[in-house]
Amino acid sequence: MARVPIFAPKFIILSLIFSFATISVNGDQDHGFVRSMDRKLLGLKKEKLSHFKVYWHDILTGPNPSSIQVVPPMNTSVTAFGLVRMIDNPLTLGPEMSSKMVGKAQGFYAQASQQDLGLLMAMNFAFIEGKYNGSTVTVLGRNQVFSAVREMPVIGGSGLFRFARGYVQARTHKVDLITGDATVEYNVYVFHY
Numbered sequence: 438m439a440r441v442p443i444f445a446p447k448f449i450i451l452s453l454i455f456s457f458a459t460i461s462v463n464g465d466q467d468h469g470f471v472r473s474m475d476r477k478l479l480g481l482k483k484e485k486l487s488h489f490k491v492y493w494h495d496i497l498t499g500p501n502p503s504s505i506q507v508v509p510p511m512n513t514s515v516t517a518f519g520l521v522r523m524i525d526n527p528l529t530l531g532p533e534m535s536s537k538m539v540g541k542a543q544g545f546y547a548q549a550s551q552q553d554l555g556l557l558m559a560m561n562f563a564f565i566e567g568k569y570n571g572s573t574v575t576v577l578g579r580n581q582v583f584s585a586v587r588e589m590p591v592i593g594g595s596g597l598f599r600f601a602r603g604y605v606q607a608r609t610h611k612v613d614l615i616t617g618d619a620t621v622e623y624n625v626y627v628f629h630y
Contacts, residue, residue, distance in 0.1 A: 476630075479599075481599075481600070486626065486628050487625075487626075487629065488624065489624070489625040490622065490623070490625075491528040491529065491539060491562070491622075492528065492531060492532045492536065492621070492622055492623070493527075493528060493542050493621045493622075493623050494526055494527045494528075494529065494534055494618075494619075494620050495526050495617075496526070496618055498618055503526045504522045504523070504525075505522060505523055506520060506522050507521050507523045508520060508547075516548055516550055516551060516553060516554055516555075518549075518550065518551045519547070519548060521545055521546075522545060523545050524543065524544060524546065524560065526543075527541060528540040528564075532611070532620050532622070539564060539565065539566040540565050540566065542560045542562055542563075543560060543561050543563055544560030546560070553581065553582075553583065554581070554583055555582070557580075558576060558577065558578055559576075560575075561574070561576075562576065562625065569597055571596050572594065572597040572598050573595045573596065574594045574598050574601055575591065575593045576590070576591055576592070577589070577590065582609075587607040588604055588605070589605050589607070590602075591603040591604055591625065591627050594627070597629065599630065600629065600630060601628065603626045603628050605624065605625045605626070607621050607622070608622045608624075609622075610622050
Protein backbone atom coordinates (compact mmCIF):
# COMPACT_ATOMS: atom_id res chain seq x y z
CA MET A 438 0.00 0.00 0.00
CA ALA A 439 1.38 3.37 -1.02
CA ARG A 440 1.90 5.97 1.64
CA VAL A 441 0.62 9.53 1.11
CA PRO A 442 3.06 12.13 2.39
CA ILE A 443 1.83 14.10 5.42
CA PHE A 444 2.05 17.46 3.58
CA ALA A 445 -0.24 16.29 0.72
CA PRO A 446 -3.61 17.06 2.43
CA LYS A 447 -2.29 20.53 3.44
CA PHE A 448 -1.09 21.11 -0.11
CA ILE A 449 -4.49 20.15 -1.55
CA ILE A 450 -6.34 22.43 0.89
CA LEU A 451 -4.02 25.38 0.15
CA SER A 452 -4.41 24.79 -3.60
CA LEU A 453 -8.18 24.91 -3.29
CA ILE A 454 -8.05 28.12 -1.24
CA PHE A 455 -5.81 29.83 -3.80
CA SER A 456 -8.05 28.61 -6.63
CA PHE A 457 -11.11 30.18 -5.02
CA ALA A 458 -9.22 33.41 -4.30
CA THR A 459 -8.12 33.61 -7.95
CA ILE A 460 -11.67 32.98 -9.20
CA SER A 461 -13.04 35.63 -6.83
CA VAL A 462 -10.53 38.31 -7.89
CA ASN A 463 -10.82 37.59 -11.61
CA GLY A 464 -14.60 37.32 -11.39
CA ASP A 465 -14.91 40.84 -9.98
CA GLN A 466 -12.42 42.55 -12.27
CA ASP A 467 -12.30 41.35 -15.83
CA HIS A 468 -15.30 41.26 -18.11
CA GLY A 469 -13.28 42.30 -21.13
CA PHE A 470 -14.60 45.89 -21.14
CA VAL A 471 -14.73 47.07 -17.51
CA ARG A 472 -11.93 47.70 -15.06
CA SER A 473 -11.54 49.53 -11.79
CA MET A 474 -9.51 52.74 -11.83
CA ASP A 475 -7.83 54.98 -9.34
CA ARG A 476 -9.40 58.46 -9.66
CA LYS A 477 -5.96 60.07 -9.29
CA LEU A 478 -5.06 58.65 -12.72
CA LEU A 479 -7.67 61.02 -14.19
CA GLY A 480 -6.31 63.96 -12.23
CA LEU A 481 -9.33 64.03 -9.91
CA LYS A 482 -8.51 65.74 -6.66
CA LYS A 483 -10.74 66.67 -3.75
CA GLU A 484 -14.46 67.04 -4.49
CA LYS A 485 -15.84 70.55 -3.97
CA LEU A 486 -19.26 72.22 -3.93
CA SER A 487 -19.83 75.28 -6.14
CA HIS A 488 -22.80 77.65 -6.33
CA PHE A 489 -23.64 79.65 -9.45
CA LYS A 490 -26.44 82.17 -9.88
CA VAL A 491 -27.41 82.96 -13.47
CA TYR A 492 -30.43 84.31 -15.30
CA TRP A 493 -31.96 82.20 -18.09
CA HIS A 494 -33.65 84.19 -20.86
CA ASP A 495 -36.29 82.32 -22.88
CA ILE A 496 -36.94 84.55 -25.91
CA LEU A 497 -39.84 83.41 -28.10
CA THR A 498 -40.36 86.66 -30.05
CA GLY A 499 -38.42 89.13 -32.15
CA PRO A 500 -36.07 88.70 -35.11
CA ASN A 501 -33.74 86.24 -33.32
CA PRO A 502 -35.67 84.05 -30.84
CA SER A 503 -33.61 81.79 -28.58
CA SER A 504 -36.47 79.32 -28.17
CA ILE A 505 -38.29 77.80 -31.14
CA GLN A 506 -41.16 75.36 -31.35
CA VAL A 507 -40.04 72.14 -33.07
CA VAL A 508 -43.10 69.98 -32.27
CA PRO A 509 -46.58 71.49 -31.95
CA PRO A 510 -49.08 70.09 -29.47
CA MET A 511 -51.17 67.32 -31.03
CA ASN A 512 -54.38 68.39 -29.28
CA THR A 513 -56.16 71.47 -28.03
CA SER A 514 -55.38 70.97 -24.33
CA VAL A 515 -55.02 74.06 -22.16
CA THR A 516 -51.51 72.92 -21.16
CA ALA A 517 -50.32 72.45 -24.80
CA PHE A 518 -49.40 68.87 -23.89
CA GLY A 519 -46.84 67.50 -26.38
CA LEU A 520 -45.31 70.84 -27.42
CA VAL A 521 -41.49 70.76 -27.70
CA ARG A 522 -39.17 73.79 -27.90
CA MET A 523 -35.47 73.75 -28.77
CA ILE A 524 -33.47 76.36 -26.85
CA ASP A 525 -30.21 78.27 -27.09
CA ASN A 526 -31.02 80.67 -24.25
CA PRO A 527 -28.58 83.29 -22.95
CA LEU A 528 -27.33 82.91 -19.37
CA THR A 529 -26.47 86.27 -17.84
CA LEU A 530 -25.17 87.51 -14.48
CA GLY A 531 -28.12 89.83 -13.93
CA PRO A 532 -31.81 89.75 -14.82
CA GLU A 533 -31.51 92.22 -17.71
CA MET A 534 -30.46 91.07 -21.20
CA SER A 535 -27.86 93.85 -21.16
CA SER A 536 -26.12 92.07 -18.25
CA LYS A 537 -22.89 90.17 -18.97
CA MET A 538 -23.51 86.85 -20.74
CA VAL A 539 -21.63 83.95 -19.11
CA GLY A 540 -23.04 81.09 -21.14
CA LYS A 541 -25.95 79.51 -22.96
CA ALA A 542 -28.64 77.02 -21.92
CA GLN A 543 -28.79 74.61 -24.85
CA GLY A 544 -31.27 71.76 -25.16
CA PHE A 545 -35.04 71.47 -25.15
CA TYR A 546 -38.12 71.55 -22.99
CA ALA A 547 -41.43 69.81 -23.57
CA GLN A 548 -44.94 70.19 -22.16
CA ALA A 549 -45.11 66.82 -20.37
CA SER A 550 -48.22 67.20 -18.23
CA GLN A 551 -51.87 67.02 -19.24
CA GLN A 552 -53.16 68.61 -16.01
CA ASP A 553 -50.79 71.54 -15.36
CA LEU A 554 -47.81 73.33 -16.89
CA GLY A 555 -45.21 70.69 -16.09
CA LEU A 556 -42.19 70.74 -18.37
CA LEU A 557 -39.56 68.12 -19.05
CA MET A 558 -36.28 70.11 -19.11
CA ALA A 559 -33.17 68.67 -20.77
CA MET A 560 -30.38 71.21 -21.16
CA ASN A 561 -26.69 71.92 -20.84
CA PHE A 562 -25.50 75.11 -19.21
CA ALA A 563 -22.55 75.75 -21.53
CA PHE A 564 -20.28 78.33 -19.90
CA ILE A 565 -18.13 80.77 -21.91
CA GLU A 566 -16.56 82.85 -19.15
CA GLY A 567 -13.17 82.63 -17.40
CA LYS A 568 -11.82 79.27 -16.25
CA TYR A 569 -15.25 77.69 -16.89
CA ASN A 570 -15.12 78.48 -20.62
CA GLY A 571 -15.97 75.27 -22.46
CA SER A 572 -17.34 73.47 -19.37
CA THR A 573 -20.95 72.34 -19.07
CA VAL A 574 -23.47 71.36 -16.39
CA THR A 575 -26.31 69.07 -17.49
CA VAL A 576 -29.82 69.50 -16.05
CA LEU A 577 -32.61 66.98 -16.57
CA GLY A 578 -35.88 67.10 -14.68
CA ARG A 579 -39.43 68.31 -14.13
CA ASN A 580 -40.19 72.03 -14.08
CA GLN A 581 -43.64 72.81 -12.67
CA VAL A 582 -43.86 76.33 -14.11
CA PHE A 583 -46.33 77.90 -11.67
CA SER A 584 -44.49 76.77 -8.52
CA ALA A 585 -42.56 79.58 -6.83
CA VAL A 586 -39.39 77.44 -6.67
CA ARG A 587 -38.70 74.48 -8.94
CA GLU A 588 -35.91 72.00 -8.23
CA MET A 589 -34.27 69.85 -10.90
CA PRO A 590 -31.27 67.51 -10.70
CA VAL A 591 -27.82 68.11 -12.16
CA ILE A 592 -26.99 64.76 -13.72
CA GLY A 593 -23.48 65.41 -15.02
CA GLY A 594 -21.14 67.78 -16.75
CA SER A 595 -17.98 68.19 -18.75
CA GLY A 596 -14.67 70.05 -18.51
CA LEU A 597 -14.27 71.40 -14.97
CA PHE A 598 -17.62 69.78 -14.14
CA ARG A 599 -16.74 66.18 -15.00
CA PHE A 600 -18.55 63.78 -12.65
CA ALA A 601 -20.85 66.65 -11.58
CA ARG A 602 -23.90 65.99 -9.44
CA GLY A 603 -26.24 68.34 -7.65
CA TYR A 604 -29.38 70.33 -8.26
CA VAL A 605 -30.72 73.64 -9.56
CA GLN A 606 -33.46 75.84 -8.19
CA ALA A 607 -35.42 77.91 -10.69
CA ARG A 608 -37.47 81.01 -9.77
CA THR A 609 -39.36 83.03 -12.34
CA HIS A 610 -38.05 86.59 -12.33
CA LYS A 611 -40.45 87.93 -14.96
CA VAL A 612 -42.73 86.61 -17.68
CA ASP A 613 -44.65 88.37 -20.44
CA LEU A 614 -48.00 86.53 -20.65
CA ILE A 615 -48.66 87.91 -24.16
CA THR A 616 -45.35 87.01 -25.86
CA GLY A 617 -44.28 84.13 -23.60
CA ASP A 618 -40.81 85.64 -23.13
CA ALA A 619 -39.46 84.83 -19.66
CA THR A 620 -36.49 85.45 -17.41
CA VAL A 621 -35.78 82.81 -14.79
CA GLU A 622 -33.23 82.95 -11.97
CA TYR A 623 -31.26 79.68 -11.70
CA ASN A 624 -29.25 78.82 -8.60
CA VAL A 625 -26.95 75.91 -9.43
CA TYR A 626 -25.45 73.80 -6.62
CA VAL A 627 -22.97 71.29 -7.97
CA PHE A 628 -20.41 68.86 -6.55
CA HIS A 629 -17.41 68.44 -8.86
CA TYR A 630 -13.66 67.85 -8.79
